[in-house]
Amino acid sequence: MGRWEPNTPGRLAEAALELYSERGYEQTTVAEIAKRAGLTERTFFRHYADKREVLFSGSGDLEKLIVRAVADAPEGAAPIDAVALGLDAVSEFFADRRDFARRRQAVITANAELQERELIKLASLSAALADTLRRRGVTEPAASLAAEAGVAVFKVGFERWIDAAENAEGRDMAQLVREALTEFRAVAAGR
Amino acid sequence: MGRWEPNTPGRLAEAALELYSERGYEQTTVAEIAKRAGLTERTFFRHYADKREVLFSGSGDLEKLIVRAVADAPEGAAPIDAVALGLDAVSEFFADRRDFARRRQAVITANAELQERELIKLASLSAALADTLRRRGVTEPAASLAAEAGVAVFKVGFERWIDAAENAEGRDMAQLVREALTEFRAVAAGR
Numbered sequence: 296m297g298r299w300e301p302n303t304p305g306r307l308a309e310a311a312l313e314l315y316s317e318r319g320y321e322q323t324t325v326a327e328i329a330k331r332a333g334l335t336e337r338t339f340f341r342h343y344a345d346k347r348e349v350l351f352s353g354s355g356d357l358e359k360l361i362v363r364a365v366a367d368a369p370e371g372a373a374p375i376d377a378v379a380l381g382l383d384a385v386s387e388f389f390a391d392r393r394d395f396a397r398r399r400q401a402v403i404t405a406n407a408e409l410q411e412r413e414l415i416k417l418a419s420l421s422a423a424l425a426d427t428l429r430r431r432g433v434t435e436p437a438a439s440l441a442a443e444a445g446v447a448v449f450k451v452g453f454e455r456w457i458d459a460a461e462n463a464e465g466r467d468m469a470q471l472v473r474e475a476l477t478e479f480r481a482v483a484a485g486r
Numbered sequence: 487m488g489r490w491e492p493n494t495p496g497r498l499a500e501a502a503l504e505l506y507s508e509r510g511y512e513q514t515t516v517a518e519i520a521k522r523a524g525l526t527e528r529t530f531f532r533h534y535a536d537k538r539e540v541l542f543s544g545s546g547d548l549e550k551l552i553v554r555a556v557a558d559a560p561e562g563a564a565p566i567d568a569v570a571l572g573l574d575a576v577s578e579f580f581a582d583r584r585d586f587a588r589r590r591q592a593v594i595t596a597n598a599e600l601q602e603r604e605l606i607k608l609a610s611l612s613a614a615l616a617d618t619l620r621r622r623g624v625t626e627p628a629a630s631l632a633a634e635a636g637v638a639v640f641k642v643g644f645e646r647w648i649d650a651a652e653n654a655e656g657r658d659m660a661q662l663v664r665e666a667l668t669e670f671r672a673v674a675a676g677r
Contacts (some may be wrong), residue, residue, distance in 0.1 A: 373676040414605040436642045440670045443638030450634070451627045479631045483674030485564040 304342045304352070306332045311349040312395065315402040320346075320409065350399055350409065354416045358423050360384045361445075365427045374433045374441035378424065379476055382449060386469035389453075393468070397457040421446045444479060451475045495533045495543070497523045502540040503586065506593040511537075511600065541590055541600065545607045549614050551575045552636075556618045565624045565632035569615065570667055573640060577660035580644075584659070588648040612637045635670060642666045 310332035314323040325346055329339045343349050364384035368377035389396055403409040424442035433441065452472030501523035505514040516537055520530045534540050555575035559568035580587055594600040615633035624632065643663030 373673075375673055375676050411602045411606060414609055415602060418605055436646065436666055436669055437673050439642050440638060440666065441673045443641070444635070444670070444674060447631060447634030447638065451630050455627065475627055475631065478627055479635070480674045480676075482564075482566055482628050482632045483635060483671045485566050485671075 303334065303338060307334065307339055307342055308349050308352075308395075311346065312398050312402065315350075316398055320402055320406050347409070347412065350403065351412060351416060354420075357385060357388055358420050360388055361420065362423050362427045365424060366430070368431070374428050374431075374437055375444065375480075377428065377431065378441050378445035378448075379473075381424065381445060382452070382472050382476065383469060385449060386452075386467070386472050389456075389468050393457065396453075400457055417446055417450070448472060448475045448479050451479075494525065494529060498525065498530055498533060499540050499543075499586075502537065503589050503593065506541075507589055511593055511597050538600070538603065541594065542603060542607060545611075548576060548579055549611050551579055552611070553614050553618045556615060557621070559622070565619050565622075565628055566635065566671075568619065568622065569632050569636035569639075570664075572615065573636060573643070573663050573667065574660060576640060577643075577658070577663050580647075580659050584648065587644075591648055608637055608641070639663060639666045639670050642670075 307328060311323070311328045314327055314331060323346065325339050326336055328346065328349075329336045332339075343352060361381040361384055365377045365381040368380045372380075403413050421439075421442045424445055425439045428438040428441055429435070449472065452468065452475035455475065456466070456468040456471045498519060502514070502519045505518055505522060514537065516530050517527055519537065519540070520527045523530075534543060552572040552575055556568045556572040559571045563571075594604050612630075612633045615636055616630045619629035619632055620626070640663065643659065643666035646666065647657070647659040647662045
């Protein structure tokens, strides 16, 4: 196993998702994932702590990306506009991962423990966003509210994007998230 | 134990919260809670499924209350205004429970498992709100976005209300939640 292997984590993630979709998350073992990927268990554990980690390893990258985009927003940008730039960065992150994201979501929806994990990741994302806004000088409660707004818009835009029926026209995530933000602002304005 | 006992669930909840605060949630047993309340374990289990349930038994009532208030909002009320009426009902529910709510929150914040449970309850509340709005004829994604907005405003208003330093003036929850809603609308408007 000393050779260089192209995209080993990606191959393991793809194998895991195939098995979770076919036979269920609970019923899949790390040994089976490694076998499906044509790799060893030892290689699996070099990349992921456990089989749950395969589904959530991207969350850290996602959080870093959105936080950086919000931190880098033009000085004086309104909190909601800084958050919108963060959401654009998220959409770019997901752009070519729709199939993976859609299948991942189906696995998570089928398992209560994974849903809990997903909620924790979103709460952590909201806290990181609020923290970034405070470092930009946004006071409370505006920082927390803008962060919660960002996560709500992300959730709704993301769901529309991965929903095959809804997204029959193949619209991209950036467009759907921006639409969700526009709709959100209309709702808040009482329309 | 056949006698009628005034406010048995309340006595058990108070005893549980005292013990969770004193020695930690993990370190407290149902036997100890019953003893502190001057009741038996059997009585405890007539009111609560387990020691976690003591902290979350109010969530169902809360959800019913907010859902009913939103459902009963005047016909033609904007989604955010219907949600605001739900939030008023929530504030009324909590009005004379600040001390309990504050101590409960401290116990939850200290325990990851309880935090997860709290996040699940809030996600369930958001789903119930969105469902109620859809039954009022609100379309998606406006229904989900207004529901998420309501939960975000509740969280922020509630935190400010139970924060002793913040709430030094003894302001009531209804006032703080309404302020959070006003602030939320300002944030969404880009101010």
